[in-house]
Amino acid sequence: MSDRISIMVVTGTLERLQMAAMVASVGAVSGNEVVVFLSMNALPFFRKGDASTPPAEGAMGKLLVSKKAPPFKQLFENAVELGDAKIYPCSMAMDVLGYQPKDVESYLGEPLGLTKFLDDAREGQVWSF
Amino acid sequence: MANRRTVDARGSFCPGPLMELIAAMKMAEVGEEIEVLSTDKGSATDIPEWIKKVKHEYMGTEEKNGVWHVLVKKTH
Numbered sequence: 001m002s003d004r005i006s007i008m009v010v011t012g013t014l015e016r017l018q019m020a021a022m023v024a025s026v027g028a029v030s031g032n033e034v035v036v037f038l039s040m041n042a043l044p045f046f047r048k049g050d051a052s053t054p055p056a057e058g059a060m061g062k063l064l065v066s067k068k069a070p071p072f073k074q075l076f077e078n079a080v081e082l083g084d085a086k087i088y089p090c091s092m093a094m095d096v097l098g099y100q101p102k103d104v105e106s107y108l109g110e111p112l113g114l115t116k117f118l119d120d121a122r123e124g125q126v127w128s129f
Numbered sequence: 130m131a132n133r134r135t136v137d138a139r140g141s142f143c144p145g146p147l148m149e150l151i152a153a154m155k156m157a158e159v160g161e162e163i164e165v166l167s168t169d170k171g172s173a174t175d176i177p178e179w180i181k182k183v184k185h186e187y188m189g190t191e192e193k194n195g196v197w198h199v200l201v202k203k204t205h
Binding site: 022025026029030031067068069070075078082083 | 142144151
């Protein structure tokens with residue numbers, strides 16, 4: 001049975017980006033319809049080619065770096081490629097940061113407004129990180 | 130005996146082994162068996178849950194020297 005999972009990601013810290021990516025990827029490959037909305041401090045990490053490591057919130061984040069945890073951007077890409085997830089940059093954040101659609105990773109969709117995201121998120125599970 | 134391929138995901142943490150399995154499943158033929166090797170205990174319990182949810186055939190899990198071997202047959 002397919003469920004909708006809407007995930008809003010606004011925090012630019014490693015633990016939260018990692019957890020959001022885990023929910024998105026596992027949710028998507030398990031037959032759910034996954035939509036991810038990237039905004040605020042999360043979006044700059046999705047600038048095309050950005051390979052920087054977000055700051056850790058605590059000890060767990062530091063461990064994630066030292067262990068072989070799959071990088072969060074790889075998991076988001078897995079969510080799209082293996083599970084047909086849709087990942088959208090927030091149109092407001094794109095404007096504030098001065099990004100064009102070509103400036104963000106190619107597996108992201110076109111910028112999405114909050115009205116549409118909220119409308120789509122009316123049904124199913126909603127997660128925020 | 131059915132064709133079998135091995136996914137060596139040793140050293141990777143959840144959900145890395147699951148993602149590697151799914152990538153291999155996409156390439157595999159229906160009826161093919163895939164064995165995932167994982168050193169991540171969480172994946173050893175999570176992968177069978179995924180197999181059951183998406184209705185492939187879960188053929189069992191064995192632990193040998195700290196490595197979990199999870200066997201699945203692609204059914205669709």
